[in-house]
Amino acid sequence: MKPAEFYQRDRRLQPPALTPDYKTSVARSPRYSMISLQNSLSEITGPVFGHSDIDPIDNDLIKNYAKDGDPVGERIIVHGRVLDENARPVPNTMVEIWQANAGGRYRHKKDTYLAPIDPNFGGCGRTLTDENGYYFFRTIKPGAYPWRNWVNNWRPAHIHVSVFGTGFVQRLITQLYFEGDPLIPICPIVKTIPDPDAIQQLIAKLDMNATIPLDSIAYKFDIVLRGRRSTLFENRLEGN
Amino acid sequence: MEQKLDYLRETASQTAGPYVHIGLAPGAAGFDIYRQELGWDIAGPNAGGERIRVEGLVMDGMGSPVKDVLLEVWQANSKGIYAHPEGGGEVEDGFRGWGRVITDFETGEWGFDTVKPGPIVPRGKLTSGVARKVQDTHPDWQGRSSERFAPMAPHLNLWIVARGINIGLNTRMYFEDEAEANASDPVLNLIEWENRRATLIAKRQERDGKPVYRFDIRLQGENETVFFDI
Numbered sequence: 001m002k003p004a005e006f007y008q009r010d011r012r013l014q015p016p017a018l019t020p021d022y023k024t025s026v027a028r029s030p031r032y033s034m035i036s037l038q039n040s041l042s043e044i045t046g047p048v049f050g051h052s053d054i055d056p057i058d059n060d061l062i063k064n065y066a067k068d069g070d071p072v073g074e075r076i077i078v079h080g081r082v083l084d085e086n087a088r089p090v091p092n093t094m095v096e097i098w099q100a101n102a103g104g105r106y107r108h109k110k111d112t113y114l115a116p117i118d119p120n121f122g123g124c125g126r127t128l129t130d131e132n133g134y135y136f137f138r139t140i141k142p143g144a145y146p147w148r149n150w151v152n153n154w155r156p157a158h159i160h161v162s163v164f165g166t167g168f169v170q171r172l173i174t175q176l177y178f179e180g181d182p183l184i185p186i187c188p189i190v191k192t193i194p195d196p197d198a199i200q201q202l203i204a205k206l207d208m209n210a211t212i213p214l215d216s217i218a219y220k221f222d223i224v225l226r227g228r229r230s231t232l233f234e235n236r237l238e239g240n
Numbered sequence: 241m242e243q244k245l246d247y248l249r250e251t252a253s254q255t256a257g258p259y260v261h262i263g264l265a266p267g268a269a270g271f272d273i274y275r276q277e278l279g280w281d282i283a284g285p286n287a288g289g290e291r292i293r294v295e296g297l298v299m300d301g302m303g304s305p306v307k308d309v310l311l312e313v314w315q316a317n318s319k320g321i322y323a324h325p326e327g328g329g330e331v332e333d334g335f336r337g338w339g340r341v342i343t344d345f346e347t348g349e350w351g352f353d354t355v356k357p358g359p360i361v362p363r364g365k366l367t368s369g370v371a372r373k374v375q376d377t378h379p380d381w382q383g384r385s386s387e388r389f390a391p392m393a394p395h396l397n398l399w400i401v402a403r404g405i406n407i408g409l410n411t412r413m414y415f416e417d418e419a420e421a422n423a424s425d426p427v428l429n430l431i432e433w434e435n436r437r438a439t440l441i442a443k444r445q446e447r448d449g450k451p452v453y454r455f456d457i458r459l460q461g462e463n464e465t466v467f468f469d470i
Contacts, residue, residue: 007247009469014253015406022255024404027301028459034469035431041360042397042412043470045324046314047338055275065273085247094278098263108259109270110308110345122273124263160256160263166324168314169470171408173401175254189255192406198252224248 004229005039006169007085015192022188023149039169046168049094049128058126061139065122072118073102073140077218079210081133082163085227089133096126096162097137104145113145144183156183163223170225177203178219253407260310260401265342282313282354284334289318293452295351298400301460305348309402313339313352320358328361359421360392393421410468413455416444431466439465
């Protein structure tokens with residue numbers, strides 16, 4: 001593909017920096033406006049990863065830290081596609097996830113929540129999308145956990161998701177939530193997003209068609225990265 | 241009713257949260273899980289150019305170091321070429337141009353070793369389609385060609401995520417000892433307030449004969465770092 005710019009980020013759907021109900025954002029949000037920057041080679045390029053960077057088991061959180069058995073909790077499959085705003089698949093891109101265990105406890109030395117660590121659960125995984133932009137993970141459904149924001153705030157069950165795309169402008173970290181979770185609409189972090197449709201887009205849907213009977217429940221979560229301009233009015237339509 | 245545009249919409253960002261290390265730097269979170277973590281070797285042993293170290297702090301609006309930050313760097317090699325199919329050419333074997341570092345949990349200091357990048361080809365050449373045709377032929381655009389086609393001074397592209405940061409912050413680090421190139425850099429010159437340009441320029445020091453660039457990032461308040469909507 002000929003080098004071309006990406007569509008500008010739609011800041012009306014993205015969370016602004018300052019969202020006071022999420023208290024940590026108050027001191028960590030710039031006060032001046034961002035400087036808008038037309039894409040250059042510095043923005044349209046980005047790191048490239050290959051299968052030599054990872055191991056096949058890296059996307060299986062049920063097995064990738066198992067010591068003496070499987071982790072405890074609801075066995076799930078999280079799967080979907082990474083697409084761009086033109087609905088084209090983004091192949092061979094790195095997707096990384098991390099999460100708490102079934103009790104809402106992270107395997108992190110800074111997490112001191114009283115729910116116990118699961119000796120057989122690490123809580124991170126990574127994979128590359130295939131040629132159709134498809135990815136999947138096998139894991140345990142994470143639990144909700146409390147956090148010090150208001151006196152009684154609980155995060156909905158969520159999985160953190162990090163995606164690269166092909167250009168540094170597409171770099172994205174987000175969180176996956178689960179269909180039907182009543183904590184979603186009252187979470188100050190979810191509510192940093194001003195656009196209700198954009199919130200819905202973060203909620204993975206129960207996918208009975210991908211569920212493996214007597215084994216694992218499946219949730220579908222498609223990820224959309226920024227789209228890229230086509231080269232219009234030239235002899236050959238590229239990319240379309 | 242009007243026709244509908246059938247574009248998809250970008251997935252909304254959410255903060256990386258306090259435990260970003262579990263996923264992106266599990267060794268720092270206190271456990272080994274992967275054969276290798278990503279982003280620790282930016283340039284590889286074969287890369288040409290000057291070997292440098294880059295260090296700094298990220299500070300919040302109170303002036304306190306942010307101790308749970310994760311930074312990613314994306315840079316060209318010493319010839320100004322990115323390790324990407326559209327990066328402008330071939331790079332040295334093993335040169336990745338991408339790095340990922342976290343801050344020390346106690347001090348908030350971060351740092352990485354790399355090579356100093358070269359100047360990068362101009363941004364105007366990327367314009368495509370209708371916009372390109374207009375810019376190339378319409379007289380109103382001719383005067384802007386110097387901005388569009390000036391090479392960019394050597395720089396690192398940085399992306400910062402942390403608890404309390406709802407969407408990753410993009411900035412650039414330029415080099416103090418590239419004053420001439422910086423003065424004509426089209427991106428620095430986009431910043432209307434000349435005093436703010438200085439927030440993007442790392443200070444050069446020497447330690448044990450090795451160049452160390454100091455780059456502190458202020459998220460908010462006095463000398464707030466310039467962030468870009470890229």
